[in-house]
Amino acid sequence: MSPEEKPPPPQAGRCRGARPPQPQPQAQPRRGGLLSEIRTxxxxxxxxxxxxxxxxxxxxxxxxxxxxxxxQKDTEKEFAAKFMRKRRKGQDCRMEIIHEIAVLELAQCNLWVINLHEVYETATEMILVLEYAAGGEIFDQCVAEREEAFKEKDVKRLMKQILEGVSFLHRNNVVHLDLKPQNILLTSKSPLGDIKIVDFGLSRIMKSSEELREIMGTPEYVAPEILSYDPISTATDMWSIGVLAYVMLTGISPFLGDDKQETFLNISQMNVSYSGEDFDLISESAVDFIKTLLVKKPEERATAEESLQHPWLEQSDEPISRAWNESAGGESSNVTQQDADSASEKSVDVEKTEEEESIVTEELIVVASYTLGQCRQSEKEKATEQKAISKRFKFEEPLLQEIPGEFIY
Known part of the structure; x- marks a missing residue:
């Protein structure tokens, strides 16, 4: 069974104390790229x-x-409950939450998107009961010390899953618009599990007949077209994936400055480095992969489908999912042996460099944490760049306000 063929959970029907599902089976976009109809x-x-x-x-x-x-009391099964305020800054935002539910419904057949279980509503908030990802955010491994951080072979496998999930969303005209390490979860921490894409609060539906322009996203991950207020497209997500790959491989946020203004300037002027100690153990093919995404013109960036065909990912000899050989139950156990065989057939045998060999023999230890930490750095950096290093990964909250003109170049 392929990731996109995961059997959908039973549709929620009428139940005591529940509002009936909306009558329209196919959600239709409304103004602003939001969906307004749900089945749950x-x-x-x-x-x-x-x-x-x-x-x-x-x-x-x-x-x-x-x-x-x-x-869940009757089954003892673990879930993640997302409590969302309906009123934000004096405005009723219930429809934005309905949109997030609708996107989760749309993606319920995809293995790499978090699964929605139930929805509750009170006078002040809505509660989304979601699949529980025990491994936490990949952010924790991105900022870990070098010995405990992602190895390149791990990033290859996880990046394939991210791209397959995003490719599915893009084929269904959904742009996430907030792809970052905090919004990519892991099903398990040790052994390293599979990814789950979460938080569709900023996502939008793209329509060929309309142009969508919005200032949104997390500062260090936003694409140049966001800053210049040009139309958003699926390419906007691909820029964020390029930043994400850079962060997963090096532990460094490529455009992050001391403040938002400096960060935006770095993005607008394409101030990004692919050299230094942080790239000593990174393959040239991985760097080329990032360079196909961190391209200023959206139309020149690689798409999700094109990225999946990049030689860097084609070289991987890892199965696309660990789920097929795990004895534990859960949502990911639906992946069959056939998936693993298919992934293995697509892999290409290549000679590993001495650096890659040393990476393979290292043991990965994943530390579950939801607090910010310093990104990893060399001894030299610790001595000379302490101030700059401490500011990496500073911005967590999405950017929702308009950016002053002097930040745009």
Missing amino acids: AIRSEPFHLRYRLSPGRELGRGKFAVVKKCI
């Missing part, structure tokens, strides 16, 4: 009747939402 029944009974929150730290937090681990 919205439950109005108290959330705590069926779920209990797990003690401990939150899984994630933003300005208007918090994610907590919860347990």
Whole structure:
């Protein structure tokens, strides 16, 4: 069974205390690239009747939402509950949450997108009960010390999954617009699991008959066309994937400055480096992959499908998913042996350099954490660039306000 053929969960029907599902089976876009129709029944009974929150730290937090681990009482199954405020900055944002639900429904057949289980609504918030990804954010491995950080072979496998998920979204006219390490989760931390794309709060539906221009995204991951207020397209996501690949391979955020203005200037002027100690163990093919995405003109960037055919990813001898050979249950266990065989047939045997050989023999230790840390650096950098290093990965919150003109070049 391929990632796009994951059997959809049973449709939520009428249930006690639940609002009936919307009558229209196919959600249609409304103005601003938002979807307004959903199939999922919205439950109005108290959330705590069926779920209990797990003690401990939150899984994630933003300005208007918090994610907590919860347990379904009758099954003891783990889920992630996303509590989202309906009123934000004095405005009713319920329809934006409905749009996020609709996108999750649209992607429910894709293995690389987080699965939506149930939806609850109270007077002040909506609660999305989502698949639980036990491995946490890939951000934690991006900022880990070199010994514990991603190896290039790990990045290859995870990047294939990210691209397959994004390719599915793009074929369905969905742009994510906030792809970053905090929004890519792992199904397990050790052994290193598979990815799940989350947080579709900024996503939009692209229509060929309309142009979409918005200032949104997370500063260090936004594409040049966002800053110049040019039309958004699927290529906008591909820029973010280029930044993401750079970060996963090196632990460095390529455009991040001391403040937003410097970050935007770096993006607009394409101030990016592909040399130095951080690239000592990175293959030339990996660097070329990044360069096909960090291209200023959107029409010249590689698409998700083209990126999947890049030689760097074609060289991988890893199966596309670990899920097929894991004994534990869960959503990812639906991937069959046939997928693994198919992925192996597509792999190309290549000679590894001495550096790559040394990477392969190292043990990967994944540390689960939801707090920010310094990105990894050399001893020399620790001594000479402490101030600059401490500012890396500073921006977490999406950019929702208009950018002053002096930032645009």
